[in-house]
Amino acid sequence: MRHLAFAAGLLGATAASAQTPELTVYTYDSFVSDWGPGPQVEAAFEETCGCDLKLVGVEDGAALLARVRLEGAHSGADVVLGLDTNLMAAAHKTGLFAPHGVSADFDLPVAWDDPVFLPYDWGWFAFVHDKGFDAPASLRSLADSDATILIRDPRSSTPGLGLLMWVRAAYGDEAGAIWEGLADNIVTVTKGWSEAYGLFMEGEADMVLSYTTSPAYHLIAEEDDSKTAAIFDEGHYMQVEVAAMMAATDQPELAGEFLRFMVSDRFQSIIPTTNWMYPAVTPAGGLPEGFETLARPGKSLLLAPEEAAALRDQALAEWRAALSR
């Protein structure tokens, strides 16, 4: 009997959703988690849109793009949220995304005028350490020092790829030499962010690759001000996270509405303390208390998407060669 009731419930649910339009947003897993922005974003958007917002979590940015490519033009997604500048060129080449037509007053350290990809948050990559640790002041002095670091594999992690681009953007063709210098500082390379951060918290290394905003979590959520991010002279590479509308969406108006909502105060004020990144448009109320204590780099580095895509394979080969010695 129970499965009959279950089937009836399913039918009922389908009938109900036929009346309210449904908007499907593919995003990365940590966005939809109970501790990410997902639940609040969903509630806030559904208040005004008269629709059902369905968030689907797919591991991380790279997996997200792979999923959309796998589904192609018949993708179930209306909007994809969670790609970054390193993935943008490949995403653009698929031709699966449509221009957003949204304008916003971005608070990004770089100019932004991409017609297809709309940023929703950003951060600077940085090495996070305990305040008591005397951190080096540049990538080069880190390479020369005996400080220990934890990094991530660029093949399985988007921040891992970010570090590759950081070294490339700062040192160009000298990047290989910097990596050779860094090789003896690297305790290990992990698959994803969580493993590396977990190991850092257990004291396996002096510093871990993360974001300048990471100490804000410890400060705001745990009232622990012992963590800080090392500021490097060469400047810090940025991660800009973007969303885009699928060209083949059957809900173009709703998708456009979601993208406008995404750069509005309501969405943007959820970001800092759930995604622990800087909002792309600073909300009217400003940043949450505690963010003003964060270290800010003097210089921002970011390769243009095409440049990043063109350099990627070479940068990976350099990295592998230097670390495989």
Added chain:
Amino acid sequence: MARRAQPLGAGPGIGAAACLAALILGTLAAVAWRAEAGGGLTAADWAAVRFTALQAALSASLSVALAIPVARALARRRFAGRRALIALLGVPFILPVIVAVLGLLQVFGRAGWVSEALGLFGLPPVRIYGLHGVVLAHVFLNLPLATRLILQGWQEVPAERFRLAAQLGFGPWAMLRLIEVPMLRQVVPGALAVVFAICLTSFAVALTLGGGPRATTIELAIYQSFRFDFDLGRAALLSGLQIVLTTGAAVVALRLARGTGFGAGLDRPVQRWDGRGAPARAGDAAWIGGTALFLILPLAAIAASGLAGFAGLPPAVWRAAAVSLAVAGVSTGLLLLMALPMAGAVALGRYGLIEVAGLLGLAASPLVIGTGLFILLRPYTDPTALALPVTALVNAVMALPFALRILVPRASEVVERHGRLALSLGMGRGAFLRLVFLPRMRAQIGFAAGLAMALSMGDLGVIALFAGAETATLPLQVYRLMGAYRMEAAAGAALLLLALSVGSFWILDRGGRWHAEA
């Protein structure tokens, strides 16, 4: 070959094996078929293949070599806490990878307990990262499984053989040559093949403990082809290579493992009279104590760091725990439905292909199975809606090789010992199954079900490929907590996962053998 009357039917087992092979090879074909033109294998891929085979061979040999004396000691000693220790042997194997790695590093890492102890004597910290670290982690994860498989071999030697050996006054050498070595020759190749296959698909453990891109395994290369290069053809090619390596190892192992020699006994509990001298006792104690310490320390580390976060676990974690229990329950049911007929068919002499089909579940990359299923299901339905059933199915397939290693030896023995009598009594197949086969297999079914349940509970599996917001399983929730900086809560959730896995394993394993010694 003339068809001989059989107490059981082989049809269902052959059917199950065929379904399994269709699932694995079908998903692989789906991925290959969906591929756009891509590159073949690069030099880096071949380096990954070499490293993978090397670390898997080392890990398997060392795990099994160490498991032999440990299993021997456990087989001939009875002591307080022996049951608990044997139950604990199931644990490392079923831990989610990330939890196992963090636990191991809390003991063996640069800031771990061992390094701290060394520091007291002014010694430098241990350098765990490298090939030796990979092997250490794999031994930690697989030594327990190898021990259980080999221990089972010892327990399946009929009690009459030990009695006879005692009456004839066998010394340790005669015992080794006439009973133990022939038994090991039967059991060890299978154990080697299973551990080799597990280590072959290792990814996060190998990368983290290996210390960098030197430790690139095939599974990581597959991941890279999917995600970094979106080269499905290369992913399928690499996954095919993984399958060839595993089946190759399996075929060699099965060749070596043929030939039984103990004949039937009267199913009496085993009693041992050998190994009573002081040196033998001291040796066994050292093996058991050493292994227990090696396995328990990292588990204790996990428990210790989890306690703080355990009390305040958010409701989402409990919800995920309920989801995981349900998925694991369904997965265990599916597993038994596949494994029992297959074990029966192998027992009837249809080994070869069925056993190889059984190992396929281990050989195939979860990423390829998941993606293949996704491609196959998408034209008909929304795969995300099927996230949990698909996860249960894939988990069952992944646990099948272990279940077969556990069930097959006993099933063969039951058919061999009781088959002829059942036939001469004119017992129908249903009656044989109900009255003879299943009751005799209870202990093995319990062990296999417990292992499957726990494995399914701990495995992140394909859920990460399909998961929506509501369908999170407990391992996924552990990752999500870590991804949200909540390391303490994540450790608490990991402890809950550990407790649930061990609990269900223990209940099923004991349920199967509540009436028996061991």
